[in-house]
Amino acid sequence: MKASSQGIGSDLPALKARYPEHFAASWTKRAAVVGVVTVLSGLFLFGFWRLDFSLDRILSGIGKLGTLVLLMLPPNPGSWAKFFTFIHALAETVAIAFLGTLLAALVAFPIGLVAARNTTVNRLVQFASRRLLDGIRGIDTLIWALLWINVVGLGPFAGVLAIMTSDIGTFGKLFSEAIEAADRKPVEGIISTGGTRLHQIRFGILPQVFPVIAGQVLYFFESNTRSGTIIGIVGAGGIGLHLAEQIRTLEWQAVSFLVLLILVMVAVIDALSARLRRAIIGRSQQPPM
Amino acid sequence: MLVIEDLSRRFGQKTAVDRVSLTIERGSFVGVIGRSGAGKSTLLRLVNRLVDPSAGRIVYDGVDVTHLRGKSLRDWRARCAMIFQQFNLVGRLDVMTNVLMGRLSETSGQRSLLKLWSAQDKAMALSALEQFDMAGFAAQRTEQLSGGQQQRVAIARALVQQPDIILADEPIASLDPRNTRLVMDALAKINRDYGITVLCNLHSLDLARAYCDRLVGMSSGQVVFDGGPLDLTEDVSRRLYGLEAGDVLEIDHIENSRSSLPAAFAA
Ligand SMILES: Nc1ncnc2c1ncn2[C@@H]1O[C@H](COP(=O)(O)OP(=O)(O)O)[C@@H](O)[C@H]1O
Ligand SMILES: [Mg+2]
Numbered sequence: 001m002k003a004s005s006q007g008i009g010s011d012l013p014a015l016k017a018r019y020p021e022h023f024a025a026s027w028t029k030r031a032a033v034v035g036v037v038t039v040l041s042g043l044f045l046f047g048f049w050r051l052d053f054s055l056d057r058i059l060s061g062i063g064k065l066g067t068l069v070l071l072m073l074p075p076n077p078g079s080w081a082k083f084f085t086f087i088h089a090l091a092e093t094v095a096i097a098f099l100g101t102l103l104a105a106l107v108a109f110p111i112g113l114v115a116a117r118n119t120t121v122n123r124l125v126q127f128a129s130r131r132l133l134d135g136i137r138g139i140d141t142l143i144w145a146l147l148w149i150n151v152v153g154l155g156p157f158a159g160v161l162a163i164m165t166s167d168i169g170t171f172g173k174l175f176s177e178a179i180e181a182a183d184r185k186p187v188e189g190i191i192s193t194g195g196t197r198l199h200q201i202r203f204g205i206l207p208q209v210f211p212v213i214a215g216q217v218l219y220f221f222e223s224n225t226r227s228g229t230i231i232g233i234v235g236a237g238g239i240g241l242h243l244a245e246q247i248r249t250l251e252w253q254a255v256s257f258l259v260l261l262i263l264v265m266v267a268v269i270d271a272l273s274a275r276l277r278r279a280i281i282g283r284s285q286q287p288p289m
Numbered sequence: 290m291l292v293i294e295d296l297s298r299r300f301g302q303k304t305a306v307d308r309v310s311l312t313i314e315r316g317s318f319v320g321v322i323g324r325s326g327a328g329k330s331t332l333l334r335l336v337n338r339l340v341d342p343s344a345g346r347i348v349y350d351g352v353d354v355t356h357l358r359g360k361s362l363r364d365w366r367a368r369c370a371m372i373f374q375q376f377n378l379v380g381r382l383d384v385m386t387n388v389l390m391g392r393l394s395e396t397s398g399q400r401s402l403l404k405l406w407s408a409q410d411k412a413m414a415l416s417a418l419e420q421f422d423m424a425g426f427a428a429q430r431t432e433q434l435s436g437g438q439q440q441r442v443a444i445a446r447a448l449v450q451q452p453d454i455i456l457a458d459e460p461i462a463s464l465d466p467r468n469t470r471l472v473m474d475a476l477a478k479i480n481r482d483y484g485i486t487v488l489c490n491l492h493s494l495d496l497a498r499a500y501c502d503r504l505v506g507m508s509s510g511q512v513v514f515d516g517g518p519l520d521l522t523e524d525v526s527r528r529l530y531g532l533e534a535g536d537v538l539e540i541d542h543i544e545n546s547r548s549s550l551p552a553a554f555a556a
């Protein structure tokens with residue numbers, strides 16, 4: 001009965017007869033791939049034609065871009081007074097991003113709990129909170145900014161609210177997914193000792209999801225310093241307002257100075273948050289102090 | 290005294306526990322044996338109420354605990370501590386906090402959620418850890434410990450619940466032989482020193498014979514054997530594990546592993 005290893009697979013015809021599906025070339029799959037590629041390239045070309053893509057305009061545009069860049073050199077805020085105004089506005093943008101992200105995380109955590117299968121109150125609440133999160137998420141930060149400006153007026157407060165509302169949706173979804181991915185066994189251990197639902201969440205779920213959630217929040221803070229610039233342009237506070245103003249008054253050297261400031265800020269915050277994220281993940285592998 | 294009456298649990302078409310009736314005397318060390326899928330885990334989880342029964346009753350000291358809810362259910366769970374095959378500790382928390390989870394039902398909500406444990410609770414946790422030579426690990430992150438160490442932490446957690454019963458669901462199935470003995474000895478010590486009833490699921494007949502004063506054999510959800518370790522004849526174990534007459538190899542294996550046990554261990 002024992003087959004030597006050289007004998008494995010040697011009765012090709014018999015194996016073919018037993019498992020025909022593994023030997024048949026799957027032409028249908030290949031046709032599907034070819035079809036998808038054709039349709040996608042068709043759409044691509046159609047889009048170019050429909051949106052008036054023209055090589056001429058790109059070439060002449062590049063020329064204009066060249067003159068703009070020359071006008072921007074050297075970067076210069078204009079005066080010390082403007083310099084300090086710009087720095088103040090930059091700090092405001094960072095503050096808007098920080099507060100907005102933190103508030104969003106605080107509001108999103110309880111919603112994430114009820115939206116997660118394993119910690120929700122009941123099916124109906126879970127369904128409702130999921131739809132709510134999807135709805136919030138469907139609206140972009142910029143649109144929220146325009147809405148909040150109408151509600152609370154121009155300024156940084158509208159910016160904080162805009163970032164908070166748009167991120168609640170995404171955070172809620174990410175948090176609920178992290179909670180659903182948490183291991184069930186520690187939670188069961190807590191239940192078996194007579195722990196309440198809150199105990200299960202506090203001791204069974206939270207220690208598991210905290211590093212994940214903290215990493216996500218930091219990442220969003222980083223990206224919100226960038227969206228904080230954009231929403232400033234529509235009047236929700238911060239450095240974007242000044243950027244729009246300098247472009248309108250054709251102060252190109254001030255514009256390039258502002259762009260440089262933003263670049264430096266984004267780089268510094270990226271570096272800081274990357275270090276913090278590494279510290280949080282690293283800490284989860286070392287003994288707690 | 291724990292009385293289980295006609296207890297059943299169905300999962301869809303499958304009857305995991307089928308009309309089980311048992312009376313477990315206070316202070317006894319009872320082993321539940323049977324091959325995997327026999328319904329041993331479900332039986333223990335029914336007692337702790339991690340799983341709700343489809344039919345039947347669980348009565349402890351004259352009190353029906355089958356339909357308890359809320360605070361009284363949590364109090365019952367605290368009285369019948371559970372030990373799991375996979376330890377079910379919170380790996381990211383330190384050992385001390387894991388043991389203190391055994392005090393949750395005795396601590397007020399706000400204090401426990403903020404980890405404001407009383408000095409007595411901490412003392413209790415440390416002394417429980419000390420009994421199993423684990424006090425030195427109290428500040429360590431639990432997931433860094435070996436399986437045997439984690440299971441001893443789990444036993445310490447069970448002990449600080451000050452339970453009447455300990456339900457151990459294959460506590461040694463993920464452990465090596467040395468840790469197997471440490472953990473089984475820890476359970477035996479708890480049973481002897483504190484008079485806590487132990488109901489322990491076991492895979493290995495040798496361990497069941499060595500540690501238990503009574504064995505309950507399960508097959509397809511039903512109790513098919515109930516007696517002392519000496520009543521467990523070869524014929525019974527053959528039936529329990531569903532071995533056919535042709536499975537001579539397996540029988541040999543079981544007997545070999547029994548005879549290779551050190552005499553002191555088997556005693
Ligand atoms: N949560 C569950 N859902 C569905 N079936 C289950 C569940 N728990 C146990 N079972 C089934 O019940 C039977 C008994 O399982 P279990 O109590 O784990 O047996 P044992 O612990 O003796 O191996 C098995 O057939 C198992 O598949
Ligand atoms: Mg089991």
